[in-house]
Structure formats: C-alpha cells, structure tokens
Amino acid sequence: MALAKILLCMDTDPQPSVFDSVVALDAGAGQLLRHGGVTPADVKNLIHGLMFTRGGDQLHHAAAIIGGSDVVAGEQLLQAAKQAFFGPVRVSVMLDSNGANTTAAAAVVCASRHLPLGPETIALVLGATGSVGQRVVRMLAREGADVRVASRRLTHAEAVCHRITAAVPGARVTPRSTTDTDKGDLLDAAHLVIATGAAGVNLLDSADLKNAKTLQVALDLNAVPPAGITGIAPTDKAVNKEGRICYGALAVGGLKMKIHKAAIRQLFESNDRILDADEIYNLGKLLADAK
C-alpha cells in the first residue's frame, strides 16, 4: 500500500489557514496535520515527527508548509525547520505566509509579460510592507529593477528594505513614505506600479494616474471596492487602459492558484525542496512559459 502524502501545516496565526488547506488537498495532499499558533520553538518536534517515522526512501511522501498572516514570522519557522534537519534526513518545506510568495510571483510574472524586468526598470510597490508587498519587492529586486518601497510609515519601509538587501545581494530598493511624498514624485519615471495594500483602500486615483506619463503596466491586488488603483477592475487581465496594461486581483489570482498548486506538488517529488521567494518565482516563470 502506498504511503499517504502527509502535509504538515504550520501556521503562525492561532487558527491555521483554511485557504492553504483547501489548495493543498486539491493539489494532491492526502492527509493534513494542521497546527495553529506555531512558534519557532515548536518546529523541531513537529518536523522530526515527519523525519523519523518512515524510511529514508519514503521521506518525500511527507512535507510541510508554513502559513499565517505575517511572512516575517513565517521566515522564522522556515529557519527553525532547516535547523531541525539532519543532513539528508529532511523533508521539503514551502513558505507561503498569507500567500505572499505565490501571489507575488504571479503578480511579477504578469508584469514581466509586458515589460522586460531589469536594471532599466523603475517600479513602485504600494503597500510594500505587507507580506505580499515584501515578496513583490524582493522578486523585482532580484530581477535587478530599481524598486520604490512605499508605505505610510517610512520606518516600516526602511525595515523592509533592510531585509530585502540582506536576502538579495545588490538589491536596489528605496524606502518611500506615502504620507510625506507626493504621488507624482512616487510615480515619476516609473514603468510599473503594483498595489498590494489592504483590502478596500484606494492608493492611486485618476489624477495620480493622469500625470504618470512613463507608466506602462499597473497591477492592483486588492479585490474589494474601492479599487486600490482607480479604474482597474478585479477581473482585468492584460487590459489596455489609456495606454497602460492593467491587471486586477482576480486575474493575478488565477495564475497564483496555478503556481500554488504546482508548488504543493513539487513538495512531494523529493524530500529536499525549500520553496521560498526565489524558488516560487522561478516556478511561476516556468509555468508562464509553458502556457
């Protein structure tokens, strides 16, 4: 009898994510072991439960995902999981707190279809201190883009820049306060804007957009009215509006779901995958190319 595909769900929130669980089941996980309120101190024992129960050649039938609303807390669990491994005795792990990696990968891949991402690219990320926003910044920075990291509070934006610089050598990221800075300045010379703010909060309005002469691609990841970027509907998928290619949250969400499920399937292919920002972004590019 084949061993069940067991997925350990470690969530930093008190109630583990239902979203993540449904996607995992639909992607082929057979049994979920769901844990909420997980702290780094809990991780070793949980992960060892996967590592020491089956033979070494069966380790790929178990894996772990890390979820929750806070990707920084999730990163600490991932670190603890890696430290729990004994050489080749390990299991695959995906970090995707709040869908941060899969959603960010989908957004950046959508943008890259219309705009070559590289050192010439100037990008503005609004709401950049959220879990998704941080990962969008990181993926853009890895492509070499010049990224404006915008948040209401400058100190929060600075903290994100600090973390991204540590994770991505040579990252070009600049903290910006949306409270102290004119929207015109934020958008000046920018080619790409990705809004990843809270649900139902407008971050750019029609007047802001009118003056954004260099803007070629705009993505709004907010699905709840009012729009994060005025004029973009959740279902917009590569729609040309006044010369700019626009994507809404549901269009990005379709690709996000494909990436998410493919990532879950990868976890069970071998026992040594660590799926974080880079790996999930690469997976997103592969899936987009395959289409």
Added chain:
Amino acid sequence: MALAKILLCMDTDPQPSVFDSVVALDAGAGQLLRHGGVTPADVKNLIHGLMFTRGGDQLHHAAAIIGGSDVVAGEQLLQAAKQAFFGPVRVSVMLDSNGANTTAAAAVVCASRHLPLGPETIALVLGATGSVGQRVVRMLAREGADVRVASRRLTHAEAVCHRITAAVPGARVTPRSTTDTDKGDLLDAAHLVIATGAAGVNLLDSADLKNAKTLQVALDLNAVPPAGITGIAPTDKAVNKEGRICYGALAVGGLKMKIHKAAIRQLFESNDRILDADEIYNLGKLLADAK
C-alpha cells in the same frame, strides 16, 4: 478527479466537538478542517478560505458547521459567516451547537406524532435555557404553541423568551422559575412536557406527574440516571405509561442522528443552504413523514 467534500468545523469551545466530526464523516464529508475556540472575528478568514479557492460551480463541495456547547455563541458565528459572503459566492452552513437544532427537532417531531401542535397546545419545557431547550422552545413557538419556558432562574428564562420572540414573530412564550413556582402550577393544563435539563438531574417526580391530568406526551432528553422525568427510561419510544405517551433520550436520539446526517448531506447539495432551527425542524418533519 472529483474534489474532496471539505467540511469546515467551527467550534466555540476550545476543543472542537468529536461527536460532530464523527457524524460528519459518517454522513459523507471527506475532509474535516477542525477549529476550536473560534470567535466571530475569526470567521471571515476561515469562510473565505472555502469561498476563494475553487471555481464558483465547485462551491458546493465545501461547507461549514458551527458547534460548541453554547448555541448563543454559535449564533454569533453564523451571523459572521453570512456577513463574509459576497452575493452568490458563498457556502452552505449549519448551526448545531451542542446538537441543539437536531436534538430539538427530533424531540418536537416525536411529540407531534401524538399531539397536533398549534395554538391549542400548552407545552412546558424544563431546562429551557440550555442550548437544546432554547431550540425546543423556538420550534414549539413556531408551531403556534403556548410555551412555558422554565428554568431555575427567572432572569435566564426571560432572556430566552426575549431571543425567541425576536426570532419567531408572534411567539407565545412565558418565562417561569422552577425555584419559585410549584410544579403543579407549571404543569397545570399542559398537554406536553419536554425535559432538557442537565444530565442526571431529576426535574419531575411521580407526585408531580400524578396531578398532571391534562398531560398527553412527555419526553425526557436526559440519558443519565436519575431520570429527568421519573418513570421514563432512555429507551422508551412512544410507550404509553398511565395514559401518557413517553419518549426517552435514546429514542429521540435515533431520530436526531437521522436528521443530523441528512442535514450534513444537504450542505453538499448546493452552496446556499443556511441550516438553523427552522430548516432543521422542517427537515425533521420531512424525514418523519417519509418513514
């Protein structure tokens, strides 16, 4: 491959109900996502996890149940679940805290087999402030009966009457204190008595019953000795004792289980069912008629 039937179990107690989980699995749920200590603030995120992971035509493959020892706390979760829906993007939900709706429906349906329920009916509900008791009162009130809502504390009985009156327009409910009122007064002219008190607590004894000249049907939902109503055994099923039809807890429990499982199955038939007192009582009547 068919999608798994996923049932989200939201429980207001710290440890989610094992009873509810076993019944759900036996009624066809394929995967349970069980959550304890759920508060209204948690519900939106949990329910959205079911709503936003699958296509609209697949929504009926997921559903939610609300459990726990306190039906009033459960009602708050149901309210929060309804508020989390976006128009047709929703899932079916059943409220059955402490088995309140399914047990009450079974009890009232059993009574209705022997006594037409309507404006002429005078009913006494003992232990009426518990989760099951409240629902028994509500279902009887909906049938138009004149219901005496009895509890040790009058203020608790009054609170229940207040809630029932709000839920059932025209409800005729009267709060009664079992501490201050003579049992003879409580039973005076009553046709039906349903005892839903705590396990192992006697609420009516032989002397009380002797004087209850008009009483035609008596149900005792307590399965733990001593009996809630002296002389009724848990297995009594429509047994005539001194001219009265009697039901014990296990006899009512058999029908309760049928209603409970049928309700779970209904949740997966479409994505727009809300199963609360009225719907589950109607389902109980249908099942009783079908026999």
Added chain:
Amino acid sequence: MALAKILLCMDTDPQPSVFDSVVALDAGAGQLLRHGGVTPADVKNLIHGLMFTRGGDQLHHAAAIIGGSDVVAGEQLLQAAKQAFFGPVRVSVMLDSNGANTTAAAAVVCASRHLPLGPETIALVLGATGSVGQRVVRMLAREGADVRVASRRLTHAEAVCHRITAAVPGARVTPRSTTDTDKGDLLDAAHLVIATGAAGVNLLDSADLKNAKTLQVALDLNAVPPAGITGIAPTDKAVNKEGRICYGALAVGGLKMKIHKAAIRQLFESNDRILDADEIYNLGKLLADAK
C-alpha cells in the same frame, strides 16, 4: 460502505504529536481527530463523541491514543477516559506519551534477548525520571528485576519509585542520585544498563564502563551525539563490544516502530482494549517471539 477508522488523538502538549499521527496513519487509521492541550476535564466529552455516534457493534471502528511529552499527565487522561465509559459502551485507548510505552517495551525486549530477566537480574536505568525511563523501570520491575532508578535529583527518582511501586506489586526499585553517587557504585554488580537520558547528554564514559565487570548488556536510547553511553553508536544492533551486547537508539527504534504500529492496529480489533505499559510490553514480547 464501511465506516472510517477514526482515531482520536488526545495530547497533553499544546501542539499534538506529528510523530504519533504519522505512525497512526501508516498503521491504518483512516481519519485523525487531533487535539492538543487536552486536560482531564476535556476527556469525557471527547471520548463520548466516539461512544455515542455509532451503533454498539461499530464501536471498534473508533479508538483513542494519548500522547504528549509527559507520561504522568498522560496517565491522568487515561484515567479520565476509563471513567467516561458506560459498561460495554467504550472504545479502545492506548497511552504512549512521548512514545514511552512502545520505546520502553522495545528496549526491554531487546535486553531480554540476551539476558534472562528475573529476580537475579540487577539493572541500572539512567535518566529514569523521563517518560521513557519510567516505563523501562516499570517493565523491568514487572519482570522481577532489581532496578536502580537513577536521576540527577534523588527526589525525582524517589517519586518514580513511589509510582512504580503502586503500579507493580512487589516491585524492587531503588532510587539513586547520579549527582551524589559514584558511577562505580551505580554499576556495581549490575548486569544491564539502559540509558534513557536527554538527547546529546553523556551519562556513562569509557572509564565508567571499564570497571563494570558484571555488565552484560548495554542500551543507549539517545540518538544525538555525544552518545549517552560512550562507544555505543545509534545503529548498533546486538553488537558485542568488549564482551557486552550493545544496542543503540536506531536499533531499538526499529522494534519500537513495529510495536507501535501493531498496537494501533489492535485498537481497531475490538472496542475494549486498554494499552498501557503491561499490554504494550506483552505485545513487544509477542512480536519478538514471532520473528
């Protein structure tokens, strides 16, 4: 349709054991209902959820396991579970907090292959106040051996001796402090030593062993370097080293896993099994004989 084999997992730690869950699934449990932070007060309601949901002839399709890091806390849950039964209406339950019973059974069975256990046997258990250590002492005492119960703190060793004496009539157990007592004294005349201390803590070194002239069998249940007993590797399986038969943690672990899975399967064979130290040790002996 056959009813699912449902296993209720009651864990005294906040996060229920992943190890126990994986083993249970691999041993044939179909659905796990996992609960962390379980206290004795929670048990009745949880166990009743298994007892009162299916017919009496179906009770063996559900069972419970008790886990967590503290076997004494686990014993309290087992006691509460027994008190929740109503005569023949009950379910099978296994206590194996921290793998204490299955690991101890495997260790003592390994020792018994090389050394007849009985009144003539003098055994030293190091780290005897841990969950596994307590059970090793208990199983050796039950075989009639003279057991030295060694711990850093004498009071802890005394407490263990007190509990074992209550559980095993006629037990010969002596508390010893490893802080105040010379290792030579602890080992003097001993035939068997089993080290069950914390991971990565050395309890006996080469010099200690050199003087242990009567020692015939040595087991080290610590798998993390440095070894609990110097010179024993985790994979040692009945290896003769300087005239002593040695077992390491992984060798004992192989048998432990067989016992653990066989115990889970027994839970679903009938509804009246209580698997604690004695039963699991007997099962271990049966499995060893069958090989």
